[in-house]
Amino acid sequence: MQHSMPSSRRIYLDHSATTPLAPDVMNCMTHHLRTFGNPSSIHEFGEAARDQVELARRHVARLLSVEADEVIFTSGGSESLNLAIKGVVATSKHRPCHVITSQIEHAAVLETCRHLEAHGHEVTYLPVSSGGLVDPDAVRRNLRPHTQLISVMHANNEIGVIQPIEEIGAIAHAAGIPFHTDAVQTVGKRPINVAMLPIDLLSLTAHKFYGPKGIGALIVRNGTRIQPLIHGGSQETGLRAGTENVLGIIGLGAACELAYHELADETWQTHRQRLRDRLYEGIMQLDGVQVNGDLNHTVHGLLNVSFRGIKGDAIASALAFQGIAVSTGSACHASERKASHVMVALGLSDEWRYSTIRFSLGNYTTADEIDQTIAVVHQVVNRLRSMLPTTKVI
Amino acid sequence: MSFSPQIIEHFSNPQNVGELDNPDVTAFVGNPVCGDQIHLYAHIVDDQITKCTFLAYGCTASLATASILTSAICGLHLDAVALIDEAKVIELAGGFTPSQRHCATLGQDVLRSLVHNYRTGSNDGLSGSLQTCQ
Numbered sequence: 001m002q003h004s005m006p007s008s009r010r011i012y013l014d015h016s017a018t019t020p021l022a023p024d025v026m027n028c029m030t031h032h033l034r035t036f037g038n039p040s041s042i043h044e045f046g047e048a049a050r051d052q053v054e055l056a057r058r059h060v061a062r063l064l065s066v067e068a069d070e071v072i073f074t075s076g077g078s079e080s081l082n083l084a085i086k087g088v089v090a091t092s093k094h095r096p097c098h099v100i101t102s103q104i105e106h107a108a109v110l111e112t113c114r115h116l117e118a119h120g121h122e123v124t125y126l127p128v129s130s131g132g133l134v135d136p137d138a139v140r141r142n143l144r145p146h147t148q149l150i151s152v153m154h155a156n157n158e159i160g161v162i163q164p165i166e167e168i169g170a171i172a173h174a175a176g177i178p179f180h181t182d183a184v185q186t187v188g189k190r191p192i193n194v195a196m197l198p199i200d201l202l203s204l205t206a207h208k209f210y211g212p213k214g215i216g217a218l219i220v221r222n223g224t225r226i227q228p229l230i231h232g233g234s235q236e237t238g239l240r241a242g243t244e245n246v247l248g249i250i251g252l253g254a255a256c257e258l259a260y261h262e263l264a265d266e267t268w269q270t271h272r273q274r275l276r277d278r279l280y281e282g283i284m285q286l287d288g289v290q291v292n293g294d295l296n297h298t299v300h301g302l303l304n305v306s307f308r309g310i311k312g313d314a315i316a317s318a319l320a321f322q323g324i325a326v327s328t329g330s331a332c333h334a335s336e337r338k339a340s341h342v343m344v345a346l347g348l349s350d351e352w353r354y355s356t357i358r359f360s361l362g363n364y365t366t367a368d369e370i371d372q373t374i375a376v377v378h379q380v381v382n383r384l385r386s387m388l389p390t391t392k393v394i
Numbered sequence: 395m396s397f398s399p400q401i402i403e404h405f406s407n408p409q410n411v412g413e414l415d416n417p418d419v420t421a422f423v424g425n426p427v428c429g430d431q432i433h434l435y436a437h438i439v440d441d442q443i444t445k446c447t448f449l450a451y452g453c454t455a456s457l458a459t460a461s462i463l464t465s466a467i468c469g470l471h472l473d474a475v476a477l478i479d480e481a482k483v484i485e486l487a488g489g490f491t492p493s494q495r496h497c498a499t500l501g502q503d504v505l506r507s508l509v510h511n512y513r514t515g516s517n518d519g520l521s522g523s524l525q526t527c528q
Contacts, residue, residue, distance in 0.1 A: 309451070318405070387450050387460075
């Protein structure tokens with residue numbers, strides 16, 4: 001029996017999950033491997049580390065058009081999201097208080113909100129359209145006298161749909177409510193001018209845009225009332241105790257600096273978009289394929305597709321065995337069949353919701369890689385469909 | 395998600411795919427929870443399986459299991475097929491992770507159904523019973 005593994009092909013189309021370190025970022029971090037001082041120390045070792053931390057802070061601030069003192073370093077996206085939501089709710093004089101978010105947020109937001117509910121607070125989870133968009137009017141209609149925070153993601157991690165955060169933030173500000181956005185999937189990938197947007201808090205993480213893992217930031221606009229989650233030190237203006245992850249912060253700063261220059265050159269964005277369109281056209285030549293999320297409102301380089309009659313897990317495995325890395329939103333267990341909460345929110349039927357695949361392209365993805373992927377997807381889908389019972393009951 | 399070499403092999407190069415013409419027996423088992431299904435078709439001579447094919451819907455491990463079983467039982471006497479239990483399916487598949495374990499039940503059940511159907515002269519068709527894998 002001929003063995004089809006291992007494949008020498010290695011095509012990475014899972015950049016929404018994480019990205020590799022950019023060479024510039026790696027060089028910068030390698031250069032500072034010996035920068036070991038504690039930034040809080042007064043001697044020259046501490047000062048050297050402190051200088052790098054503050055330089056990185058300025059790089060983050062410049063990328064997002066905020067003040068350096070509005071950048072709070074955290075351990076990543078999940079911590080930033082927790083800090084934003086719990087930290088703002090902790091300042092509320094209302095008991096219970098009310099939070100508005102959407103049904104398609106990342107689990108770190110949804111689980112944090114459920115935690116708040118378990119502690120007596122109220123949360124409204126707004127539905128989305130079949131294209132994946134939150135209706136700003138729904139935000140307005142759900143405001144309550146004790147609404148303390150509105151948190152809606154900038155772009156969804158599964159379908160890439162960009163939410164109307166400018167309108168939602170304006171509604172929040174008109175009501176005197178802070179607005180937080182989870183921008184983990186957009187920072188470094190598209191220009192974000194926070195100074196020009198009605199945003200009070202913004203979460204980001206380095207590893208989604210060619211930085212290291214384990215480091216992120218929460219942007220807290222001056223004047224925003226927030227309490228820390230972690231106590232025990234004055235770091236990060238008292239909002240995040242603990243000796244700084246200096247090397248990680250340096251890496252985040254370098255990734256922001258790189259993104260700042262790349263975003264000034266539209267070639268990078270059009271490159272991803274052009275390849276995404278190429279992938280879309282190639283895949284849509286297959287029968288029984290559906291794109292999930294409104295393609296007119298998605299981040300560049302992301303394509304979420306359902307293949308009728310095939311489990312997403314099977315397609316992802318078949319591609320992985322041929323050296324192509326993608327993600328699937330569903331999981332298979334005997335005791336449960338769990339579809340992605342995003343696909344459920346979009347209203348997808350059983351026929352489509354368990355067969356989703358996310359292709360997420362990066363800056364270094366090539367046209368040849370896309371062409372190879374299209375060919376393998378066609379081969380894999382046809383092979384898996386040839387096994388399908390004609391009397392399938394699902 | 396990790397897979398045994400057997401699962402990777404049979405998933406990537408499935409054996410015995412398709413319906414048989416004029417099968418002597420068919421069997422169908424489906425898991426109504428996870429949705430996975432295996433349909434078997436077999437030719438049998440003197441209580442011995444001479445050919446077995448499958449169609450299936452499901453996850454990577456389920457599809458591979460169907461292929462593995464059709465290869466494993468070809469040439470076996472029905473008495474030997476009836477003895478293939480979950481542990482044997484796991485052995486044939488080279489092991490399952492906890493989330494793949496339901497495939498052992500699916501595999502065992504579809505083989506038992508095949509033997510039962512042949513001996514009772516019945517076939518699982520469109521109205522074939524869905525069995526719950528636990």
